[in-house]
Amino acid sequence: MEQFLRNIFDNDFFIYTVMAVVPLVWILPYALFVIWLERKVSAHMQDRLGPMRTGGWHGWLQTIADMMKLLQKEDIIPAAADNKLYNLAPYIMFAGSYAVFAAIPFSSAYIGSDMNIGVFYIIAVSSLAVVAILMAGWASNNKWSLFGAMRSAAQVVRYEIPTVLAILVVIMIAGSLSLQEINHQQTGWFWNWYIFKKFPFVFIAFIIYFVASLAEVNRTPFDIPEAESELVAGYITEYSGMKFAMFMLAEFVNMFAVSAIAATLFLGGWNSPFGDFLSGPFWGAFWFLSKGMFFVFIQMWLRWTLPRLRVDQLMYVSWKVLTPWAFVCVIGIGLWMML
Amino acid sequence: MRKYFRDIFQSIWTVLIGMKVTLGHLFVPAVTIQYPDVKPKLPERARNRLYVNMDDCIGCLQCKMACPVDCIEIETVKSLPTDNLGTTSTGQKKKLWVTEFDIDIAKCCYCGLCVFPCPTECIKMTEVYEFSEFDRKSLMYNFVTLTQSEIGKIKLKAAEFEKEQAAKKAAATQVAAASKASGTSASSSSPESTVKKSQKPS
Numbered sequence: 001m002e003q004f005l006r007n008i009f010d011n012d013f014f015i016y017t018v019m020a021v022v023p024l025v026w027i028l029p030y031a032l033f034v035i036w037l038e039r040k041v042s043a044h045m046q047d048r049l050g051p052m053r054t055g056g057w058h059g060w061l062q063t064i065a066d067m068m069k070l071l072q073k074e075d076i077i078p079a080a081a082d083n084k085l086y087n088l089a090p091y092i093m094f095a096g097s098y099a100v101f102a103a104i105p106f107s108s109a110y111i112g113s114d115m116n117i118g119v120f121y122i123i124a125v126s127s128l129a130v131v132a133i134l135m136a137g138w139a140s141n142n143k144w145s146l147f148g149a150m151r152s153a154a155q156v157v158r159y160e161i162p163t164v165l166a167i168l169v170v171i172m173i174a175g176s177l178s179l180q181e182i183n184h185q186q187t188g189w190f191w192n193w194y195i196f197k198k199f200p201f202v203f204i205a206f207i208i209y210f211v212a213s214l215a216e217v218n219r220t221p222f223d224i225p226e227a228e229s230e231l232v233a234g235y236i237t238e239y240s241g242m243k244f245a246m247f248m249l250a251e252f253v254n255m256f257a258v259s260a261i262a263a264t265l266f267l268g269g270w271n272s273p274f275g276d277f278l279s280g281p282f283w284g285a286f287w288f289l290s291k292g293m294f295f296v297f298i299q300m301w302l303r304w305t306l307p308r309l310r311v312d313q314l315m316y317v318s319w320k321v322l323t324p325w326a327f328v329c330v331i332g333i334g335l336w337m338m339l
Numbered sequence: 340m341r342k343y344f345r346d347i348f349q350s351i352w353t354v355l356i357g358m359k360v361t362l363g364h365l366f367v368p369a370v371t372i373q374y375p376d377v378k379p380k381l382p383e384r385a386r387n388r389l390y391v392n393m394d395d396c397i398g399c400l401q402c403k404m405a406c407p408v409d410c411i412e413i414e415t416v417k418s419l420p421t422d423n424l425g426t427t428s429t430g431q432k433k434k435l436w437v438t439e440f441d442i443d444i445a446k447c448c449y450c451g452l453c454v455f456p457c458p459t460e461c462i463k464m465t466e467v468y469e470f471s472e473f474d475r476k477s478l479m480y481n482f483v484t485l486t487q488s489e490i491g492k493i494k495l496k497a498a499e500f501e502k503e504q505a506a507k508k509a510a511a512t513q514v515a516a517a518s519k520a521s522g523t524s525a526s527s528s529s530p531e532s533t534v535k536k537s538q539k540p541s
Contacts (some may be wrong), residue, residue: 041365043369044364044365044366044369045361045362045364045365046364047364047367047368047369047370047371048369048370048371049369049371049373052373207351301358301361301362302354302358304361305354305357305358305360305361306354306357320343321347
């Protein structure tokens with residue numbers, strides 16, 4: 001796509017702007033749709049209907065109406081809050097989650113920046129969310145916010161280790177940190193996807209990655225940082241209006257980001273499951289987005305199935321289950337690759 | 340060590356079971372009733388807005404007595420012997436004009452106690468439960484079918500009739516008093532009882 005733009009335009013700045021904005025074109029409608037979908041999924045899993053009236057057909061306008069409401073809301077800043085940090089936090093949060101998309105290949109023709117350390121970049125940049133969460137929690141000057149922020153920071157740092165180790169398993173097979181390269185290696189039928197290769201190890205790594213990524217984006221069952229029943233809303237307790245919307249957006253964007261990484265690393269990214277059938281740049285985008293959306297749906301599904309973990313259980317899962325098994329996978333794959 | 344592995348296996352397994360349950364519920368029809376579009380089916384003995392069938396009302400005031408919040412206001416006027424008010428659907432002869440039958444539904448507590456004593460079953464609960472108003476005065480329900488002029492005429496006639504009756508009685512007592520005064524033997528009735536008699540038919 002960059003080449004295509006270069007053929008038409010001569011202006012570097014313009015080309016980079018277009019390249020940078022493309023993920024946004026997907027993310028904003030996606031967020032509107034997924035917030036609606038989450039409400040519908042949660043409702044139907046509880047035998048309810050969810051939003052039904054706004055916009056006629058099954059309340060499809062509900063999120064847009066909510067967004068309008070949030071736009072019009074008064075921007076309340078607590079008197080005792082640290083003004084600068086308080087105002088900055090939502091934007092850093094969103095910037096961190098959006099920066100991840102720079103290295104995610106949406107299709108064989110489009111990747112924001114095809115760097116050779118894409119995975120490394122993603123892991124590094126997605127940790128920016130912790131900074132934003134701590135900023136928000138600290139600047140709000142509210143004990144619930146601070147509790148949420150502390151928990152969140154602890155949790156994200158803790159779960160980064162199994163995540164990285166699980167990703168390392170794939171990287172050891174692929175021999176590359178570039179996501180586009182990893183995708184190219186999975187071309188062909190679906191049994192070429194990494195999840196079905198070197199059987200037990202990559203599959204276990206996939207499960208570890210998925211569970212740990214749930215914790216990283218603070219989704220149930222690992223949503224103790226924003227546990228509604230204990231902490232009001234965690235670090236977003238004091239936020240209202242558009243700043244709250246930014247946090248919300250960042251949360252849903254993060255959901256898609258980790259799903260996209262899971263799809264890219266384990267499920268062949270933009271590769272069609274049926275070899276050459278329905279492949280190509282546009283179908284590639286379709287497959288990539290549907291795989292990502294599938295994982296987003298599984299995240300919702302888990303959210304409305306499982307109760308929240310206790311803090312000590314969270315520690316147990318991370319240190320005593322996920323991390324050792326991730327090491328087992330890394331060592332197993334290492335031996336397999338050597339032989 | 341065995342417990343560790345069993346715990347991991349069980350946690351994965353039970354999560355899968357839970358996911359199966361929730362996925363099943365995703366396709367179960369919702370229990371929600373879309374209220375203004377779909378009206379719920381009311382139970383047979385549901386208590387809602389009161390209705391009075393004035394054709395059957397005999398003005399016995401039993402519902403008014405039963406009402407625990409005094410939301411029913413009834414006023415009756417005696418009919419003349421020449422009037423024919425007809426009969427109720429239960430076959431009772433109507434003897435009173437009901438000139439006022441107001442139910443303040445804002446006060447009504449939907450207890451249904453007024454329904455049971457009614458001898459002609461003319462006051463009853465309907466299935467209407469959506470009757471909110473912007474003005475509280477609109478919740479004063481007026482069930483009387485007679486027009487204001489009719490009520491005026493009825494009251495006037497009744498008053499005239501009463502006056503006539505009173506005049507007749509007065510004449511009768513005068514006659515009685517005269518006969519008593521002229522009577523030779525001591526009458527059996529004392530003056531007090533005469534007064535009582537004269538007052539009775541009014």
